[in-house]
Amino acid sequence: MIDLGFEEIYNYTFTSEGNVKIEKPLASDKAYLRTNLSDGMKEKLDLNLKNAPLLGLDEIKIFEFGKVFSSTEEEREILCFGVAGKNKKNVFASVSEAIQKINDDLGVDLKVKENENILEINFDALIEKLPQPESYEDVLKNPNNVESKYKHISPFPFMLRDIAVWVPNTETQESVAGLIKENGGDLLVRTKLFDVYCPEGKDKTSYAFNLVFQSNEKTLTDDEVNKIMDGITMQMQSRGWEVR
Structure with a gap:
């Protein structure tokens, strides 16, 4: 996903609604375990799209790996990704490109509907098809060896x-x-x-x-x-x- 220009995000596991309630929640709006990643993804897409001019971006492309929970099933590992931008054709092209990349890498045949800009994929069902590393050194290796640099974002509007x-x-x-x-x-x-x-x-x-x-x-x-x-x-x- 990163090779395609996506940035990884991390959302809260706890939400205000869900099927599995926390016995002693830390806050009333975080009393349940999340049942999907799409809700948080949509919220982050909307927020970042508002700041796209500040970031110098025409399109927001983000993804998240995370667990979801339901009352009838065990927890599942989900891959969710989303794209947002003013040009709908470009958004659809970016989503299609990501799906094609996943299909090619995992040997699956996922489909994307037109105007669909957020997708959730049950990664547990696909993980067995992932190429296995030969050693832990391969897992830890950073092929790009790029040093990350971070910059403070002003809290004031632009x-x-x-x-x-x-x-x-x-x-x-x-x-x-x-x-x-x-x-x-x-x-x-x-x-x-x-x-x-x-x-x-x-x-x-x-x-x-x-x-x-x-x-x-x-x-x-x-x-x-x-x-x-x-x-x-x-x-x-x-x-x-x-x-x-």
Whole structure:
């Protein structure tokens, strides 16, 4: 799943509803053992989709391995994964790609319905078909050997702005983005190109960017962000660029 761009999540095993009640729950909203992973998956997809611009993502792709419980069956190990995004065709393509990957790796024939973006798979029923490692060293080995880096996420809301500008063809996407970042200050936390338009026979190109502003100390106001945008616009105009 990670190879396909999915991130792993961990949800609570305890919920407010279910078939198996906890004898001494720690809280009233965690008095039962969960019966599925889909409910938690949907909640996390909705939450992360709201923050997609801050993360610079067009699509949210997450998965979870976890146990579910029922009153009639033993606990089961479930694989649940979900995809969310504005483009439904791309979402369906990502789900289909994940299913195909699972089918190829495990030798199964799982199907996905159109417009289905969250799937639960009974992993206990499939686990015997997993390729067995030759040694524990193979299990513990990290083939990528990539060091993870973590960054604090601000608790304060972010603000979005778009800007589009015509520049001479001698300018590049990198030079335009560099000017934006240079004049955006510390409150500009992400710059993402979302459109390029180069008319045939013209000596100029239009670049359009999504800008994300956020503070680690407070909630930003429109006036604060507008002031930064005005500064970026003035710098562009001083170079003879045409802000759209």
